[in-house]
Amino acid sequence: MSGTINAIVARERDGKVAGKLEQLAVTDLPDEDVRVRISRSTLNYKDGLAVSGRGRICRRLPMVCGIDLAGEVLESRDERFKPGNRVLANGYELSEKYWGGYAQQQRLKGDWLVPVPEAFSAEQAMALGTAGYTAMLAVHAIEDAGITPDDGPALVTGATGGVGAVSVMLLARLGFRVTGATGKAEGASFLKALGAAETIGRDQLARESRPLESETWGAAVDSVGGTTLATALAQTRRGGLVAAVGLAGGFKLPATVMPFILRGVTLRGIDSVMAPQDQRRRAWSALADRIDPGRLARISRVAPMSELPSLANDILDGKISGRVVIDVNA
């Protein structure tokens, strides 16, 4: 095992932690059981925080960033994996405590790996990535609560983002009338092409809300947090569920207990990072069944790894719609 690989490595430089393209020796990779040749990774909000250094994601340095990867097993000391197996990984503290997917190769624990569903190429799997798999976890939470389109329309906030766009596709496919809340002028046509019935401006939700507002939503997937999540809760119908996924608009929750005690609303947290393997495999298998490849292609594009330092700032500044797949070999 020799040679070098390209990787985005976060280090402290001039008093600031940020990720840059570097060459590493293959022998520098951590001593984990499965060596994977990565072909694609992807860009998530959390990757933006890690690579730009605008959020404290990397808890060890140097750190190979990237919370997602898809590729092929090169060698394995774990008997569950053989050379040539197509695998992917999401979360599991990659880019936080463990070296992640912005590299041409990585060594990983077998426990972190999920087979790439037959239906997907590595590129399609990464067009979904953590954002898509998390959207599926959120939609499973809604379905598992027994909520159906008869219970009312579904709200998706941060709708043109990665989690948002995939949530819109999945909820529309289940038959929900989906409203996408977006701050982007071009958001309406983008979201309608994914199956949204209507869009509303993000500022209709990002405001101080009354404890209870007009009962509107049967279910919601929220990527934004803060006043947006509080308003979504206040507008959720009796017995409805709000899946809290993200904090693109803030981590505080200025809400009251009223939706919970007077309408039986459920606030369900979604944690993709440490979700158990059975939930992950169920989510990936459902994505393979339910995602329309044409629509997936419409929300994704491929960019080279060398563009990550600028893409990291773009995603944090809300300039990206849909998903960016990272070609780690370009």
Ligand SMILES: NC(=O)c1ccc[n+]([C@@H]2O[C@H](COP(=O)([O-])OP(=O)(O)OC[C@H]3O[C@@H](n4cnc5c(N)ncnc54)[C@H](OP(=O)(O)O)[C@@H]3O)[C@@H](O)[C@H]2O)c1
């Ligand atoms: N819980 C988990 O396991 C998990 C997994 C994945 C992601 N997340 C979190 O979920 C959130 C979304 O992730 P993502 O990868 O989908 O990110 P993304 O692609 O950047 O999408 C976030 C979207 O939120 C909206 N937004 C951005 N800034 C905002 C602001 N200041 N106020 C209100 N809305 C704003 C934008 O949509 P519009 O322009 O359409 O409004 C943006 O496209 C992030 O906070 C991420 O950390 C959590």
